[in-house]
Amino acid sequence: MPRILPRRDGPEDARNRLAPRAKAALHESVNESASRTAVIVGAGVSGLAAAVVLRRRGWRVTVLDSSARVGGAARAFRRDGFLCEEGPNTLLVSRPETRAFLEETGMLAKACEAAPDAQNRFVVFGGRLVAVPASPAAFFRSPLLSLGAKLRLCGEPFRPRGRDPDETLAGFVRRRLGPEPLRELVGPFVSGVFAGDPERLLVRHAFPRLWRLEQEHGSLIRGALKKGGGAGPKGKLVSWPGGLQELPEALARETGDVRLGAEVSALRREGGRLVVRVFDDELGADRVILATDVDTAARLLAPHLGDALRPFREILWAPIAVVHLGFRREDVAHPLNGFGVLISRARGLRTLGALFSSTLFPGRAPEGKVLLTCFMGGALDPEATLLDDDALVGQTLRDLDPLLGLKAAPAFRHTARWPRAIPQYESRHGEVAGACAAAEAALPGLRLLGNFRGGISMNDCLGNAVAAAREM
Template identity: 40%
Template sequence: MPASEQVDVVVIGAGISGLAAAHWLSRKGIDVRVLEKESEPGGTMKTVREEGYLVELGPNSALETTPLISQLVSETGLQQDFLYANPAGRNRYIVKHGKLHALPLSPLSFLTTPLFSASAKLRLLREPFIERATHEESIAEFVRRRLGEEFLTYAIDPFVAGIYAARPDMLSVRSAFPKLFALEERYGGLLRGMVMGRRERKTRFERSKDRAKTFSFRNGMQSFPKRIADGLGRNVLLSARVTGIRDSGRNEVSEESDGARFLVEYLHADRSAELRARTVILATPARIAASLLKALSSPLARTLESVTYSPVASVFLGYNREDVGHALTGFGFLVPSVEQRRILGCLWSSSLFPGRAPEGRVGMTVFIGGGRQPELAALHNDKLVDLAASELKNIVQIRGKPVYWKCTSWPQAIPQYELGYDEKMQAVTDFEGESPGIFLCSNYRGGISVGDCIMSAAAVAQRAEEYLRRFQDR
C-alpha cells in the first residue's frame, strides 16, 4: 500500500462490526480499506488451540438472532464450519444456596421449580395490572416493580451478570434491554407483551432471542472475522494504528480532492502513512473513538470517554472427565450476587460444541470480576485459576485439580448501558448529522451481542453507501 492513497471508505477497527460493514460495502463495488492496530482481526473474538483444547478467549458463542448472520456465513463460505450448540444447551442453571437449579423451560417446570417461592409465583398475577413508570428506571427497579424481589434476585441479577457482567441497579432498562422495556410501553405489561409479541413475530417471520439458536464454528468464533478479513484480502491492513483523522471540510467534488474530505493518518511498520477518504467508519471501542475524534468534536470525545466498560477475567479449566461428578449436560450456570461468591458464572464449553476438549477430558470457562467485583478481574493468573477451581469444586463436584488452564483478562470487556445512556447515544447521532461522512459503529451502540453488532454494521454500511451515492450525484 503506498504512503498516500485515496479510497471511498476507511473503516477503523477489524472486529466483527468493522469487518461486516467493510464486507457489505465491498460487495457493492465500493473501494474500502480496513485499518486494524492488532496483528490479527477479530477484536475480542480470539480463539486458541492448545494441548487438544479449543479455548475461546472472548465470546464463546453467539445467538442467531438475525438472518444477516446466516447471510454473512454463506457469503464468506463458512457453512461447512458452522455449528449449532448441543440441544442440551437449552438447560441452564442458577446457583441457589450453593446448589444448581435448572431454569424452568415450561409453565409446569416453573410451577414446580424451587428457585422461586410460592408467594413469588403468585406475585406474577399482579404484573398485568401494574402501571408504567414515570421516570427512567434501572433494570433492577423495573423488575422489582413488575415482577418482585425474588425474580430480580434469582433470575434477572444473574442474567444481567451473564450478559453485561454488570449489576442490575447500574443499567438502564430502556438502553440495555430495549425489547423488555418496549413490552411495557407497547402492551402495558410483560406477560401480555410476550403473548402478543410472539403472535406478531410469527407473522413477520422474526425470531426472538429466547428462541434463537446458539452457534459457533468448528475452529472457534475467531474463524468468523478471520474469514471475512480473508475475503477482503489486501484491503485489510493489520498492525496499522490510526493516529488521527482530519476533516478538510470539502463538500464539493474538485479535481484536486476528488471528494476525499477526510485524511486518515496511521502508523504501519514504523512508518507514517495516510489514506484520503470520502467516508470514515469508526468501529472501535468508545475510548479509542474518543481519542480519534477529539480534534473534530471535543464534546463528543468527552461523551465517548464517559462510556464505562466492565472488566472481566475469563478462566478456561480442563479436567479429567472422571474427576467431575456433575454430568455437565447443559449450557452452564450463573451465580446471583446474593450467593456472595467470587465468580459470575461458568460455561460448560466442551458440552456445547464438539472438539473443545481431548477425549476423556472436559473444559469449562469461568468468568470473574465484572461490575460486582471488578478488582478480581485484575488478579494474577495463578490466583485466578485457584479462585475459579475452588468455586467450582462443590458446585459441580470436582475431586481433582485442573490438568490445563488458560486465563485472559479484559480490563475493558463490555460497555455498560447505564442510566442516561440514551442521551450519550443521541450525542453520537447528532454528531453524525452535523459531520456528514463519519459513522460510528461498535458494541457500545445498538447492542453488545454479535447479532446486534452485525445488524448495526449492515445499517452503517447502507448509510455510508447512500451518502456516497448522494455525493456522486452532485
C-alpha cells in the same frame, strides 16, 4: 486478491515493522481514483461486516487495525487439544440482518449449532445447580422462587406501564416481577451478558426487548405470549469449529485489503474527503467508518467535537477475567448437561458463572476431557480481575468444587484478562446516540459503529454494521 498483512508478533513489533510494506500500500490507495472509497478503522466483527457489505456493493474498501490480528474481542486459541475462547463464546443469531448476512457470506452453513443440551441453563440455589425453568409448568414447580413470589408474578399482566425512560433494570424487574426474580434469575443473567450491575444498567438501552414488551403490550407476560415465546430473544446459538474468530477471519479474506499493525492516530476532513493518519502516512476516502472501541473513537474525534463527546467519555467498562479449566471427564461429578451455570451475587461466591464449553460445541476438549470457561470480575467485583493467575484459578476452583463435584486438580488451565471488557449502558447512555449523531454531522462521510452503540452482543454488532453499510 486478498491482501491481509498478518503478523505473528505483538502490536508494538508490528507497528515498528509496518513501515515499508504498509506505507507503500497506503499510498496506493491514496492515489486510487475509484469514486466510492471507504476506510474502515477496526477489524472486529463490526468493521469487517461493514467492509464485506460495502465491498459486495462495489466500494473500494480498506480496513485498518492497530493489532496484529483480525477479530478484535473475538479471539481463540488451541493448546493441548483444548479450544479456548478468550473473548465471546457464543453468537446468538437472532436479528434478521445478522442472519441474512451470515447466510449470504456462507458462514451460517459452516457454523456449528450449540448442542441440544445447551437449552438447560443452571443457576445456583440451595448449594446446588438448579435448572432455570423453560416452561410455565416447570416454572411453577421450580424451587427457585417462593410461593409468594410465584403468586406475585400472576399479577404482572395487570401492573401499569412504567413511565421513567431512565429506569434501571433492577427497578424495572422489581416493579413488574418482584425482588426474588431479580435476585435469583435476572441478576445472574445480567452478570452473564453485561457482567454488569442491574441497579445501574438502564433497561431501555441494555435490554430494549424487555422495555419494548412493556411499552407495546403493557406486560412482559402478555407480550411474550403474543410473540409466541419467552421474553428473551430467539435464534440460533452458533460458533465455528475453530471458534468465533473464524468469522472475522473469513470476512477479512473476503474484504481483501486488511492492514494490520496500522494504528490510526488522527482523522480530519479535507477537500470533501475524510483523511486518516497512520503513523506518518495519510489515507483519504469518501467515507470513513470508525469501528473501534469507544475510547479510541473519542480520542480521534476530540479535535472536532470537544465537549459534545462527553457521553463517550462517561461510559464505564466492566472488567472481566476468563479462567479456562480442563479436567478428565471422570474428575467432574456433574454431568455438565447444559449451557453452563450463572451465579447470583446473593450466594456470596466470586465466580460469576461457568460455561460448559465442551458440552456446547464439539472439539473444545480432547477425548475423555471436559472444558469449563469461567468468569470473574464484572462491574460488581472489578478487583477480582487484579488477582494473579494462581489466585484466580484457586478462587474459581473453591467456588465450583462444591457445585460440580471436582475430584482432582485441573489437567489444563489458562487465564485471560480484559480490563475494559464490556461497556455498561448506564445512566445517560441515551446521550450516546446524540453524540454519535453530532460526530457524523460534524464530519460528513463519517459513520460510527461498535459495541457502545445499539447493543454489545456480536449479534447486534453485526446487525448494526450490516444495516449501516447498506444505508451508505
